Amino acid sequence: MKKILLVIVLLVVSSLFVFAEGKKEAGANFPTKPITIIVYTKPGGLIDVTARKFTDIASKYTKATFVVENKPGAGGIVAMKYIMGGNNDGYTIMAATKSNIAKIVSTKADIDPMDLDWLAMLMADPECVITNKTLPINTWEDVVKDAKAKNGNQIWVGPAAGGLDHVVAMKIWKAFGISAKWVPFASGGKAMAALLGKQGVAYVGNPRDIAGKPDLKIAVISSPKRLKEFPDVPVFNEFGVKGLDNEVMWRGFVAKKGMPAGAKKWYDDLFKKVTADKDWRAFWEPYGIDVVYYPSAKFNEVVKKDYEDFKAYIK
Amino acid sequence: MDLLANLGNGFALIVGIPQITAIIAGVILGILAGAMPGLSPSMGVALLVPFTYKMHPSVALILLASIYIAANYGGSITAVTINTPGTPSAVVTSFDGYPLTRKGKPGLALGTSLIASTVGGIIGTIILIFFSIPLAKLAVKLHPAEYFALAMFGLTTVASLGGKNWAKAFVAAMLGLLINTIGIDPISGVSRFTFGFFRLYDGFSLIPALIGLFALSEVFLRLEEHKFARKVAPEAAFKKEVWPSVKEYWKLKFTILRSSIVGTLIGIFPGAGATIAAFLSYDITKRTSKKPETFGTGNPEGVAAAEAANSSSVGGALVPLLTLGIPGSATTAVLIGALMIHDLNPGPLLFKTNPDIVYSLFASLLVANFVMLVLGLWGSRLWVKVTKIPKNVLFPMIMTISIIGSFAVNYSFFDVASCIGFGVLGWILKKYGFPPAPIVLGIVLGKLAEENFRRAVIMGGYSVFFTRPASLIMLIVALLSFSYPLYKTYRERKRENEVASN
Numbered sequence: 001m002k003k004i005l006l007v008i009v010l011l012v013v014s015s016l017f018v019f020a021e022g023k024k025e026a027g028a029n030f031p032t033k034p035i036t037i038i039v040y041t042k043p044g045g046l047i048d049v050t051a052r053k054f055t056d057i058a059s060k061y062t063k064a065t066f067v068v069e070n071k072p073g074a075g076g077i078v079a080m081k082y083i084m085g086g087n088n089d090g091y092t093i094m095a096a097t098k099s100n101i102a103k104i105v106s107t108k109a110d111i112d113p114m115d116l117d118w119l120a121m122l123m124a125d126p127e128c129v130i131t132n133k134t135l136p137i138n139t140w141e142d143v144v145k146d147a148k149a150k151n152g153n154q155i156w157v158g159p160a161a162g163g164l165d166h167v168v169a170m171k172i173w174k175a176f177g178i179s180a181k182w183v184p185f186a187s188g189g190k191a192m193a194a195l196l197g198k199q200g201v202a203y204v205g206n207p208r209d210i211a212g213k214p215d216l217k218i219a220v221i222s223s224p225k226r227l228k229e230f231p232d233v234p235v236f237n238e239f240g241v242k243g244l245d246n247e248v249m250w251r252g253f254v255a256k257k258g259m260p261a262g263a264k265k266w267y268d269d270l271f272k273k274v275t276a277d278k279d280w281r282a283f284w285e286p287y288g289i290d291v292v293y294y295p296s297a298k299f300n301e302v303v304k305k306d307y308e309d310f311k312a313y314i315k
Numbered sequence: 316m317d318l319l320a321n322l323g324n325g326f327a328l329i330v331g332i333p334q335i336t337a338i339i340a341g342v343i344l345g346i347l348a349g350a351m352p353g354l355s356p357s358m359g360v361a362l363l364v365p366f367t368y369k370m371h372p373s374v375a376l377i378l379l380a381s382i383y384i385a386a387n388y389g390g391s392i393t394a395v396t397i398n399t400p401g402t403p404s405a406v407v408t409s410f411d412g413y414p415l416t417r418k419g420k421p422g423l424a425l426g427t428s429l430i431a432s433t434v435g436g437i438i439g440t441i442i443l444i445f446f447s448i449p450l451a452k453l454a455v456k457l458h459p460a461e462y463f464a465l466a467m468f469g470l471t472t473v474a475s476l477g478g479k480n481w482a483k484a485f486v487a488a489m490l491g492l493l494i495n496t497i498g499i500d501p502i503s504g505v506s507r508f509t510f511g512f513f514r515l516y517d518g519f520s521l522i523p524a525l526i527g528l529f530a531l532s533e534v535f536l537r538l539e540e541h542k543f544a545r546k547v548a549p550e551a552a553f554k555k556e557v558w559p560s561v562k563e564y565w566k567l568k569f570t571i572l573r574s575s576i577v578g579t580l581i582g583i584f585p586g587a588g589a590t591i592a593a594f595l596s597y598d599i600t601k602r603t604s605k606k607p608e609t610f611g612t613g614n615p616e617g618v619a620a621a622e623a624a625n626s627s628s629v630g631g632a633l634v635p636l637l638t639l640g641i642p643g644s645a646t647t648a649v650l651i652g653a654l655m656i657h658d659l660n661p662g663p664l665l666f667k668t669n670p671d672i673v674y675s676l677f678a679s680l681l682v683a684n685f686v687m688l689v690l691g692l693w694g695s696r697l698w699v700k701v702t703k704i705p706k707n708v709l710f711p712m713i714m715t716i717s718i719i720g721s722f723a724v725n726y727s728f729f730d731v732a733s734c735i736g737f738g739v740l741g742w743i744l745k746k747y748g749f750p751p752a753p754i755v756l757g758i759v760l761g762k763l764a765e766e767n768f769r770r771a772v773i774m775g776g777y778s779v780f781f782t783r784p785a786s787l788i789m790l791i792v793a794l795l796s797f798s799y800p801l802y803k804t805y806r807e808r809k810r811e812n813e814v815a816s817n
Contacts, residue, residue: 042357043364044652052368053656068365073725074499074516081513106504107516155774162504183459183773184502186766189648190585193641197455199774212640212662283658314504 030090030263034065037253038083038094040076046208050251051095054122057280061273075103080111080254088256090263093119096254098306099164105310106162117259118303120271121252121294123284127168128221128233130203130210132195140220140234143202147178154180157191157200165204167313168222168247172204175241192216206249207288221288222247229288248290252299268295322444325674329377329682337374338679341381342686346694348382349389350401352526352713353720356386356589357645364653372657373672377679379653380633383646384683387589387626388432388691395424395618396701399530399713403521404589404625406529406755407597410476411610411617418613419557421699426559427615428622429691431571435623436684438575439582439630443637444677451638454583459770460779462586464789466764469591471797472598473753478611479804484753487744491757492764494519501762502769514729519737521758523721523730527737528744528751530717534710535742558695563615570600570616571623578624582631585643589625589632590759596624602796630680636661637673 037055039048048070055066071079076096083094096118104111131138137146147154158165161184173179180202185191188205195203196215203209203216207230210216218233224245226235236244253271274280275293284291294302329335348359360379367375390402395412408428415424442450470488477484497508498518509515574596581592600620601610610617632644640662642648654661659669666673701709721734741751771779780786 042649043361044649046652046655048364049652049656052365056368069726070361071726073727074513077513077516078725078727107499107506107513108511109513110511160504161502181773183770185770186501186586186762187642187648189641189651193455193585193635193639196639196641197457199458212660212664214663 030260030266031064033091034067035090036092037066037068038079038092039068039070040072040079040094040096040100041070042072043070047095047097047251050122053280053283054095054274057274057277058270060277062270074107074109076100077103077107077109077111080104080116083254083256084111084116086256088258090255090259090267093253093255093267096252098248098250101303101306102162102164102167102310102314105307105314113303113307114300115257117255117257117296118299119253119255119264119267119296121250121292121299121302122271122275123251124248124290124292125206125208125251126222126227126288126290127165127204127247127249128207129172129219130192130195130205130216131201131219132198133215133217135198135201137201138217138219140239143219144176144178144239146201147173147176147180150180152179152181154178154202155183155200156180156202156204157183157185157194158204159188159191160184160186162314164249167310169204170313171247172236172244175236175244176239211287227288229286250302252294264296271295318444321670321674322677324671325676325678328373328671328675329678333371333374334377334675334679337370337378338381338683338686339690341378342385342683342690345382345385346389346392346687346690349386349405350392350698351389351720352393352399352401352530352717353522353723354386355402355522355645356383356390357649358522358724359383359386360646361649364649367653368656372654372659372669373675375653375657376650376672376676377683379650380676380680381683381686383650384436384626384629384680385687387436387629388429388622388687390625391428391432391618391622392425392698393701395428396421396698397530397709397713398533399717400525402589402625403525403755403759404593404621404628406525406590406752407593407621407625408618409529410597410621410752411612411614414611414613415615415618416702420613421702422558422695423563423615424613424618425695425698427564427567427618429688429695430559430564431567431574431619431622432626433684433688433691434571435575435578435626436629436687437681438572438623439579439627440677440680440684441630442576442579442627443630443633443680447634447638450580450583451634454585454635454643455639455641457584458779458783458786459767459774460783460786461789462584462767463764463771463780464786464793465584465587465591466760466767468789468793468796469595469760470756470764471793472594473756474797474800475598475601475607476594476753476756477750478608478800480748480750481801481804483747483749487749487751488753488757491754491759492761493757494524494754495758495761495765501766502773514727519733519758520724520730521755522724523734524737524758525755526717526721527734527739528741528754530713531735531738532741532745532751534714534717535738536745537706537710559615567616567619570619574600574620574623575627578627579631581624582628583634583643585635585641586763588644588759589628590755591763592624592628592631593621594756596620633680637665637676638663640665 037051039051051068071082079094086092101113194200221233222244223235281291348354359382390405391408394400394405394409398409398413400406400409412424473484473488499516500507577596578592581587597620601607632647635641635643636647642651718731721730724730
């Protein structure tokens with residue numbers, strides 16, 4: 001039986017290769033072989049969806065073959081180490097998020113993000129505070145008032161301590177002169193379950209988190225001005241607080257330093273086309289996600305600033 | 316009734332070549348993934364997710380849900396035939412499944428596992444369809460203190476699992492808890508026992524540990540019996556397969572029903588899952604049985620309890636996913652991604668915006684269970700042949716599959732190495748009479764217990780465990796259920812001593 005099983009497994013695996021090679025066609029200069037996109041989570045996570053949607057849209061503009069490969073582990077450190085240990089020929093890139101930078105800092109991993117080449121930032125997902133509509137305290141004013149009344153005992157739920165959302169929460173508390181308890185859960189989803197169960201008052205996340213969950217609402221969002229997708233949601237500066245207008249979760253691509261100039265130009269061109277594509281925009285924009293195109297120089301600056309920021313907040 | 320009309324519509328929607336193909340393909344792939352040590356249900360589903368991105372969302376969901384359902388049954392096949400649980404929850408199935416095989420009755424174990432899985436899967440789905448909304452409301456109300464109490468209750472099963480050997484079972488469970496402390500602290504984010512080695516940041520993965528402790532340790536044990544090819548294995552002694560009769564299945568009706576309800580309920584709580592469901596329902600079945608001493612020696616009730624619970628937990632895990640948009644298990648987390656790429660957001664609104672998708676999923680879950688039954692009945696004749704493979708062919712195969720399986724978890728050689736390490740550990744432990752199952756229990760429950768203990772303390776201080784009635788009651792029950800078997804063993808020993816001294 002094991003033999004039969006093995007044969008079947010081999011058949012399935014080989015059919016995957018057929019599938020992957022099917023679209024192969026010789027390119028002019030770059031690329032001449034399939035490009036591997038490394039995803040740092042298991043299939044099904046938002047970044048996995050991002051990478052696969054990207055290859056889907058990219059296929060409108062290029063005949064290059066993309067292979068999405070999942071290399072999960074240690075919040076992206078496994079994947080980052082993998083690309084750093086590989087070739088810089090441009091055939092391996094990684095889909096990265098701001099969380100990877102937080103992870104490097106919080107785990108004190110021996111990686112300097114500035115040793116990598118941050119190719120392009122493709123989207124900025126605004127951070128926001130999410131509350132439960134069925135609780136009496138659900139507007140931002142009420143959350144602040146309640147936090148002051150509870151004097152440090154208000155409960156905020158969210159994903160792991162030392163992650164992006166936790167750091168954003170700490171920045172918000174500092175700016176508003178309040179304090180609260182951060183109760184970390186194994187995943188954002190489990191933390192949202194706790195918010196739905198009224199075990200906490202606030203959750204820090206992104207607007208997409210409330211999609212399909214009518215009991216949750218966005219109390220306040222980080223943006224210079226109100227978003228057209230959420231016209232009723234206030235932004236931080238409406239409360240007279242400065243410095244919280246640009247807290248975002250970004251997603252983009254990164255590679256090992258030293259990619260050939262031809263390959264880099266090819267990517268720049270592709271990123272430009274994909275980020276301008278209307279299907280790509282229509283997939284993200286309804287959730288308040290800012291679809292952008294930050295070329296390498298600008299993206300590297302963003303990463304550098306975030307790295308310094310995390311180092312200041314995560315001890 | 317709206318619900319029944321929608322459900323009828325759901326059945327009408329799945330009558331189509333793509334839908335039926337998706338169910339059949341999903342069940343076959345699920346059984347294979349489940350049976351393959353190293354491919355847990357969540358990984359089986361995850362592997363297929365990329366292929367569903369181009370499918371119609373409804374077909375995609377049907378395919379993935381069918382894999383999920385069938386993988387929980389598939390895990391029992393190897394647990395019964397070669398004592399190598401294909402999935403974490405099938406560890407419990409092996410307690411009585413493998414002894415049945417050794418007694419020459421693999422047919423009875425496989426048949427019971429199939430029927431219990433099917434009935435469990437159906438009951439879980441029915442509960443999902445009719446009671447999901449009130450149950451989901453209950454699930455989110457559960458405070459970390461109650462999760463901690465549930466984890467404690469789960470750990471007490473060690474006392475009854477171990478039987479007279481409870482001290483060794485206890486040591487093994489503690490070992491599992493200790494292994495769990497390796498990795499990044501889930502609450503504060505501090506590295507624990509990682510020695511700066513980044514592969515250890517997530518701790519040891521459960522799957523390679525499981526394969527090592529069960530499959531490889533068995534291979535190592537058998538390697539010690541030289542020339543095992545020449546020995547006539549006890550399994551080869553039986554000539555005709557013993558397949559259970561309907562009457563034998565009927566005897567298990569209460570066990571299956573009770574375990575299915577327990578499994579569904581445990582499945583609903585985000586973070587608990589199929590493995591804990593199987594352990595708890597096995598424990599409950601053993602404790603309420605008139606002949607608890609027959610458990611672990613090949614009692615079909617044990618197989619039925621484990622399999623009904625892990626299969627019904629699928630329906631439970633889908634409750635928070637569909638009604639709240641919150642994944643209750645590793646597999647449902649993967650399903651969310653599969654829905655997201657189609658721009659669908661699971662949650663209560665999905666019932667309104669895309670009722671076709673929700674109700675065709677419900678209908679396909681019911682159908683998938685029957686497809687699994689048919690394929691399983693046909694396949695059991697094949698699975699049972701595994702027990703007849705000569706050992707000198709079988710064990711090298713197990714070794715190979717173990718290594719491939721542990722590599723497949725994260726595509727990492729570190730996992731292969733840790734699998735071999737756990738194999739050696741399991742081999743040493745087995746030689747000295749320590750059961751490996753409590754280690755798995757410790758690894759699975761340790762995380763649940765630790766995280767929720769600390770979360771509860773942050774939220775309400777140490778007294779919270781005693782001031783919340785549900786938590787207090789569960790903790791008291793846990794204490795009783797832990798101490799009673801120990802007390803019983805103590806009394807029996809005392810009586811034996813008295814008899815001996817007289």
